[in-house]
Amino acid sequence: MTVALWLVLAGLVKDPLLAGSPFVLRGHTDAVTAVAFSPDGRRLASAGRDAVVRVWSLETGECVQTLSGPKRTVSSLSFSLDGARLAAGDASFQVHTWDAVSGKLVRLVLHSDGVEEVSLSPDGSLVAVAGQGGSGAVYSLADGGTRFSLRAESVRFSHDGATLLTGNRAGEVQVIDAKTGAVLRKSAAQLHPPSVAWDAKEALAVTWTGVPDELHAYRLPKLEALPGFAPKAPKGADARKVATGSAALSWDGRTLATASSDRLLRVWDVPTRAVLTSFPIDRQGFVALSPDASWVALGDGPLVKLWPLHATDAGR
Numbered sequence: 001m002t003v004a005l006w007l008v009l010a011g012l013v014k015d016p017l018l019a020g021s022p023f024v025l026r027g028h029t030d031a032v033t034a035v036a037f038s039p040d041g042r043r044l045a046s047a048g049r050d051a052v053v054r055v056w057s058l059e060t061g062e063c064v065q066t067l068s069g070p071k072r073t074v075s076s077l078s079f080s081l082d083g084a085r086l087a088a089g090d091a092s093f094q095v096h097t098w099d100a101v102s103g104k105l106v107r108l109v110l111h112s113d114g115v116e117e118v119s120l121s122p123d124g125s126l127v128a129v130a131g132q133g134g135s136g137a138v139y140s141l142a143d144g145g146t147r148f149s150l151r152a153e154s155v156r157f158s159h160d161g162a163t164l165l166t167g168n169r170a171g172e173v174q175v176i177d178a179k180t181g182a183v184l185r186k187s188a189a190q191l192h193p194p195s196v197a198w199d200a201k202e203a204l205a206v207t208w209t210g211v212p213d214e215l216h217a218y219r220l221p222k223l224e225a226l227p228g229f230a231p232k233a234p235k236g237a238d239a240r241k242v243a244t245g246s247a248a249l250s251w252d253g254r255t256l257a258t259a260s261s262d263r264l265l266r267v268w269d270v271p272t273r274a275v276l277t278s279f280p281i282d283r284q285g286f287v288a289l290s291p292d293a294s295w296v297a298l299g300d301g302p303l304v305k306l307w308p309l310h311a312t313d314a315g316r
Contacts (some may be wrong), residue, residue, distance in 0.1 A: 032304055039079055055067070078118050131152075167194035212241055245284045
């Protein structure tokens with residue numbers, strides 16, 4: 001059963017008063033700054049400035065878990081690949097990891113920096129942390145110990161758990177051995193610290209920096225830059241003045257969603273570098289794609305908005 005059918009059966013309807021008529025999840029009392037789909041696409045986690053993590057059932061549209069613990073704005077959420085654990089990093093130098101079924105706290109990790117991004121290993125045994133000041137580390141959730149330190153403001157585990165993709169303050173994109181912390185490959189430096197994402201096959205990496213003209217793609221494993229990745233902007237938009245603040249890449253590497261400074265959420269077809277569709281948003285929010293790229297979610301102010309992406313929209 002698809003997520004689209006779950007939402008229809010649940011009676012969750014689009015909000016006709018909002019531009020683009022998205023499905024809307026309400027419950028947060030302040031801006032939502034992180035969203036993440038579970039690997040099976042049945043749940044969506046959201047969190048933000050109210051320091052509360054909410055987990056929503058996409059079968060019913062209801063909030064099924066409310067997780068507390070963070071003291072300040074939650075900056076990042078991550079499910080383990082098996083969906084058993086959920087991690088949240090916040091600006092108070094803390095990373096909470098819960099059992100995603102029971103909601104029981106598994107481990108509280110104290111980091112040396114305000115947390116910018118977290119990523120759980122596929123089996124949920126490790127959590128990688130990137131700091132707002134560029135200080136990162138990989139921690140064991142068995143005992144809370146540090147496996148190794150790294151310099152990163154953005155970090156993502158690979159689907160097999162063997163490597164990490166990071167972006168650092170030197171403007172480099174690096175592929176790092178997840179066991180030793182050794183740098184396996186790195187890109188040429190960009191002008192600004194890049195945020196990073198990659199597909200499940202580790203064939204494509206995408207980076208963005210929050211400033212105009214800095215949305216890039218790399219072909220792995222050599223981190224070979226793909227020229228001209230940023231396609232022509234939709235009519236009426238000036239691509240040179242559009243900065244990407246958040247992005248999400250589908251597991252198959254074919255679909256990219258971006259939230260930009262011109263208040264548009266764009267869905268791109270990666271192979272053709274074309275914009276498939278776009279949705280108006282109130283703010284440059286935080287975006288997530290469902291694993292099968294059938295849904296895109298956005299934290300837009302205190303609301304969580306969801307748009308369906310049909311087969312034609314997702315480049316399938």
